[in-house]
Amino acid sequence: MGITTSYIHRWHDGEQVLLPSRSNELAVGKVVCVGRNYADHIKEMNSATPSEVVLFLKPSTALCDATQPIKISHLSHLGDMHHELEIALLIGQQQRILGIGLGIDLTLRDVQTQLKQKGLPWERAKAFDGSCAVSPFIPFSSNDIDLSNITLELELNGKTQQHGNSALMLHPIKQLLHDISSVFTLQAGDIVLTGTPAGVGPLSAGDQLSGYLNKQALFSKTTVI
Ligand code: ZN
Secondary structure (H helix, E strand, O other): OOOOOOOOOEEOOOOEOEOOOOOOEOOOOOEEEEEOOEHHHHHHOOOOOOOOOEEEEEOHHHEEEOOOOEOOHHHHHHOOEEEOEEEEEEEOHHHOEEEEEEEEEOEEHHHHHHHHHHOOOOHHHHOOOOOEEEOOEEEOOOOOOOOOOOEEEEEEOOEEEEEEEHHHEOOOHHHHHHHHHOOOOOOOOOEEEOOOOOOOEEOOOOOEEEEEEOOEEEEEEEEEO
């Protein structure tokens, strides 16, 4: 496919994210994703509630900018492409949370269903080029953002399609980071997607997506093409 990824981490004001105390930009690393972290989504998928956190990875080549058109048409022959809106954490040095934003875990749902039935890994359904659209980030300071009370909302063509609150996570953010770090070392520039609430569904070319974190629009009327 050979997508030319021009993704870089950006702040909500449009500035690129730089390493603290240095002038170079923060590297773009891997994306660690969490599955089945909201009870309402587990129910809509008829999935079992896992006893431990379900983790999977997207490579850096999966990243794209959620404020730019989201390209899916070239994959339409593979079946439904679902949106999963998730709270995204941008990781800084010493595994600290540097920024908070939104990610869309784009999922080839029919492909995933077939892979699940065969007991095979999900990467073809979830880790392809452009499968992780992320918003610009809001700088994180624990003083003004309560990790256990963050709302997220996805509007599809002007109507609320997904909404949730980190309070409803089966594994809260602090615990997720602890669990993830015991498996994958989190490095500066990595992103963590923390799972999707209910309301996932298919996207079509021409759809428009807006994402809100604590009511703040982080992407607005992004077109699906
Ligand atoms: Zn997801």
